[in-house]
Amino acid sequence: MHNYSVHMNTIIEPFKxxxxxxxxFNTEEQRIGILEKACYNPFLIHSDDVLIDLLTDSGTSAMxxxxxxxxxxxxxxxxGSPSFFRFKDAVQDLTGxxxxxxxxxxxxxxxxxxxxxxxxxKYFLSNTLFDTTRANIEFSGAEGIDLLCEEGxxxxxxxxxxxxxxxxxxxxxxxxxxxxxxxxxxITITNNSGGGQPVSMQNIRDVxxxxxxxxxxxxxxACRFAENSYFIKLREKGYxxxxxxxxxxxxxxxxxxxxxxAKKDAFANIGGFLAMRDPALALQCRNxxxxxxxxxxxxxxxxxxxxxxxxxxxxxxxxxxxxxxIRSIEYLTDKLIAVGVPVMQPAGGHAVYLDAKTFLxxxxxxxxxxxxxxxxxxxxxxxxxxxIGSLMFGKYDAEKKLTPAQMELVxxxxxxxxxxxxxxxxxxxxxxxxxxxxxxxxxLKITEEAPMLRHFTAKLQPIS
Amino acid sequence: MKEQTKRSWAExxxxxxxxxxxxxxxxQRKKALQEAGYNTFLLKSEDVYIDLLTDSGTSAMxxxxxxxxMRGDEAYAGSRNFYHLDQVVKDVYGxxxxxxxxxxxxxxxxxxxxxxxxxDIIPGNMYFTTTRLHQELAGGRFEDIxxxxxxxxENEFPFKGNVDLEKLERLIKKYGAKKxxxxxxxxxxxxxxxxxxxxxNLKDVRALSKKHGxxxxxxxxxxxxxxxxxxxxxxxxxxxxxxxxxxxICxxxxxxxxxAKKDALVNIGGFLAINDWNVxxxxxxxVVxxxxxxxxxxxxxxxxxxxxxxIGESVQDDHIRARIGQVVYLGEKMxxxxxPIVKPIGGHGIFVNAxxxxxxxxxxxxxxxxxxxxxxLDSGIRTMERGIVSAGRKANGENYYPKxELVxxxxxxxxxxxxxxxxxxxxxxxxFERRSQIKGMEMIYxxxxxxxxxxxxxxxxx
Numbered sequence: 001m002h003n004y005s006v007h008m009n010t011i012i013e014p015f016k017x018x019x020x021x022x023x024x025f026n027t028e029e030q031r032i033g034i035l036e037k038a039c040y041n042p043f044l045i046h047s048d049d050v051l052i053d054l055l056t057d058s059g060t061s062a063m064x065x066x067x068x069x070x071x072x073x074x075x076x077x078x079x080g081s082p083s084f085f086r087f088k089d090a091v092q093d094l095t096g097x098x099x100x101x102x103x104x105x106x107x108x109x110x111x112x113x114x115x116x117x118x119x120x121x122k123y124f125l126s127n128t129l130f131d132t133t134r135a136n137i138e139f140s141g142a143e144g145i146d147l148l149c150e151e152g153x154x155x156x157x158x159x160x161x162x163x164x165x166x167x168x169x170x171x172x173x174x175x176x177x178x179x180x181x182x183x184x185x186x187i188t189i190t191n192n193s194g195g196g197q198p199v200s201m202q203n204i205r206d207v208x209x210x211x212x213x214x215x216x217x218x219x220x221x222a223c224r225f226a227e228n229s230y231f232i233k234l235r236e237k238g239y240x241x242x243x244x245x246x247x248x249x250x251x252x253x254x255x256x257x258x259x260x261x262a263k264k265d266a267f268a269n270i271g272g273f274l275a276m277r278d279p280a281l282a283l284q285c286r287n288x289x290x291x292x293x294x295x296x297x298x299x300x301x302x303x304x305x306x307x308x309x310x311x312x313x314x315x316x317x318x319x320x321x322x323x324x325x326i327r328s329i330e331y332l333t334d335k336l337i338a339v340g341v342p343v344m345q346p347a348g349g350h351a352v353y354l355d356a357k358t359f360l361x362x363x364x365x366x367x368x369x370x371x372x373x374x375x376x377x378x379x380x381x382x383x384x385x386x387x388i389g390s391l392m393f394g395k396y397d398a399e400k401k402l403t404p405a406q407m408e409l410v411x412x413x414x415x416x417x418x419x420x421x422x423x424x425x426x427x428x429x430x431x432x433x434x435x436x437x438x439x440x441x442x443x444l445k446i447t448e449e450a451p452m453l454r455h456f457t458a459k460l461q462p463i464s
Numbered sequence: 465m466k467e468q469t470k471r472s473w474a475e476x477x478x479x480x481x482x483x484x485x486x487x488x489x490x491x492q493r494k495k496a497l498q499e500a501g502y503n504t505f506l507l508k509s510e511d512v513y514i515d516l517l518t519d520s521g522t523s524a525m526x527x528x529x530x531x532x533x534m535r536g537d538e539a540y541a542g543s544r545n546f547y548h549l550d551q552v553v554k555d556v557y558g559x560x561x562x563x564x565x566x567x568x569x570x571x572x573x574x575x576x577x578x579x580x581x582x583x584d585i586i587p588g589n590m591y592f593t594t595t596r597l598h599q600e601l602a603g604g605r606f607e608d609i610x611x612x613x614x615x616x617x618e619n620e621f622p623f624k625g626n627v628d629l630e631k632l633e634r635l636i637k638k639y640g641a642k643k644x645x646x647x648x649x650x651x652x653x654x655x656x657x658x659x660x661x662x663x664x665n666l667k668d669v670r671a672l673s674k675k676h677g678x679x680x681x682x683x684x685x686x687x688x689x690x691x692x693x694x695x696x697x698x699x700x701x702x703x704x705x706x707x708x709x710x711x712x713i714c715x716x717x718x719x720x721x722x723x724a725k726k727d728a729l730v731n732i733g734g735f736l737a738i739n740d741w742n743v744x745x746x747x748x749x750x751v752v753x754x755x756x757x758x759x760x761x762x763x764x765x766x767x768x769x770x771x772x773x774x775i776g777e778s779v780q781d782d783h784i785r786a787r788i789g790q791v792v793y794l795g796e797k798m799x800x801x802x803x804p805i806v807k808p809i810g811g812h813g814i815f816v817n818a819x820x821x822x823x824x825x826x827x828x829x830x831x832x833x834x835x836x837x838x839x840x841l842d843s844g845i846r847t848m849e850r851g852i853v854s855a856g857r858k859a860n861g862e863n864y865y866p867k868x869e870l871v872x873x874x875x876x877x878x879x880x881x882x883x884x885x886x887x888x889x890x891x892x893x894x895x896f897e898r899r900s901q902i903k904g905m906e907m908i909y910x911x912x913x914x915x916x917x918x919x920x921x922x923x924x925x926x
Contacts (some may be wrong), residue, residue: 043757044541048542076521076522076731077522077524078520079504079508080512104570105756107753107754139753286911286914290911291573291598296918300567302521304731305523452752454840456757
């Protein structure tokens, strides 16, 4: 085990199971047919046909009995529900931001923010923007620029904070584009597209300093703020004895605002929010909110979901939970490293990322090795993961030639509090079996795609 | 109308779970209302005794729906609850393709963006706040084609949601069918007081639109309530179950937007439905940007399950009879007390005619907003303005002056009892008795969009 690990042989979950959901088993032969019917896109497989669903950690958490009690307590008044006020208090307490705007999920918060701040000729700078964030920025006519630190670009090199922003590059881009064309700088914690890698407190401080010097506001894409906070506790000097909640509060203290998908680190199955310090911007946001989301005290959510988020935000910062969470991901990663499966190192906060470019070195990037690997995992063991590579982020140039993504990854996202250690052992066996038979896997070509966010609905077929 | 015995609307259910209410004093209410800028939307629901702000998302779910909540499959893609909902929409409504959305306005947003081009005209049987706004934001313009009777609160015509076919024909002639992407037809027209459209009229609209190759899109949030009125009032439908009438209505349209928070008895959720594959595909590509992947559309799996079950419950005759029976009970009490309300009594609430209730307050001084505030002060009952504040402003900045200046007493489904209805009628009577002392208001804060939600007011001095 390397330096960043938590020393513990058995991972004891700080909870017991209160309600279960049966898994449907099927055979490899059936799965071959199912994948073909789904046009080789795991997003199009019915969840009933999946044994272990690692497509996403978003909205897939098991809620606690306390959250379910909150669900029962939800007040469904259209306006001024006490559930909203409990939600607002929880968000204010965590972020210290006075303006709290609920949305039906994270992308709706982004949609509103970028509709106001975006537009042609503008640039949004980030460590790495996630797919829906980028789509919302581009939809507004603006451009998103990723400025990930150098070590973050190499999956096999371990480093403590591979989600950090490249400060020199940040200064350079600001000088090139002009601060007046940069409405916002966004730090994604943890960096999802880059392997769930954390950002250090020092880096957040440095980004803030640069932003302040140029009068650029800094926002946090806070989906996995608790996991990032715990990594800071484990890895950054001076934080070993600081409670995770204090670390989270410090992170938010540097930001002018945040977007949050509560479907991640708030254990909710639906919901999100926007929070900020500037009341004038909040007023603009609320004016848009009522059009597409809902009245400002429910934002398109049921009252019960506001309750579940408020409780989840508190639960997620329990260090026994975070310890179990981070250690679980590391457990699977270590198993794979031990037999030579190429994975992103060190282990991230919410997922294991297989390096498909190395895993399937015989498949060129134009044939989407990540998507091919995701298909093979499904057929072999009914495990559903997601490609994070050229299908998700690739672009076409003027000659319709694919400009590939920086990395070709398959993300196996672990839902929170859902699967046991034996499920994870099974997953590692499936991956190792696929790895041993990797030479038989073929590349894919796209037969149908949408102009934006194509990975959700694209249809593909194997290249013979 | 069918003769019904006094208690014929007794609820076809018993109570399984309760939510405690807080009682407030007059001075507490006075303070709460001032803090809310005399806008009932801005009151905390804790300060409200009986909440008649809306019937949207406020229903009591059944034990079956709650069981469905526990069966929620929260998989991001391909959740089994999605397939269940998809099947139910096909079976109950008959639409071919369905995309879930987090609520009705999510569906309106997407459908407007897909179907409307800049400069288009969208005829409809009376505007609705969010619907018209989405049409305008997509570059279109709404044109009202509802029959004149709808604008007269006293007129007892049984189908005040009907379309004036001549108005529609004139519009088609004036602008040409190419400028009209669809005719927007609401069942149970909300702004007219929950008034139904007849099957005959809908068939005529369908025939006329078809002749010109124009689609009919159905705002179906209260389709079951409309179907019940057809069963009660229209020749040839008295023996047909509500479920069959609902299906017939949908068969006369090409697609729909649905806020399932009304008829379908859920607290959150909606969908858009369409029979045309190409429109469906375009909408499906757009839904991931605004709502979520097309197999969840921004809803938890459990909410899709609750919706699927709620849709089935919503078209049961026993349910609808009790639902509308309760509204009629309250309306008849108010009529008995001499309170001016929109007639005939609508499906989802009582609409009090503020123009007649407060004849001394001009429309510019917001009589309906004032009345809503006074009703709250009297007993903690929260209602909603549906008049000049809701109507908002035209593109050129001028106020719309709607002919109807109403206060909506919306009845949530399966939530309140007969005793609550009695309290509502008695409290409104008390306000009615002191109506001559009530003064109007002025608006001191006005938001850009959908101003009724967040506007603030103050009382006019003597």
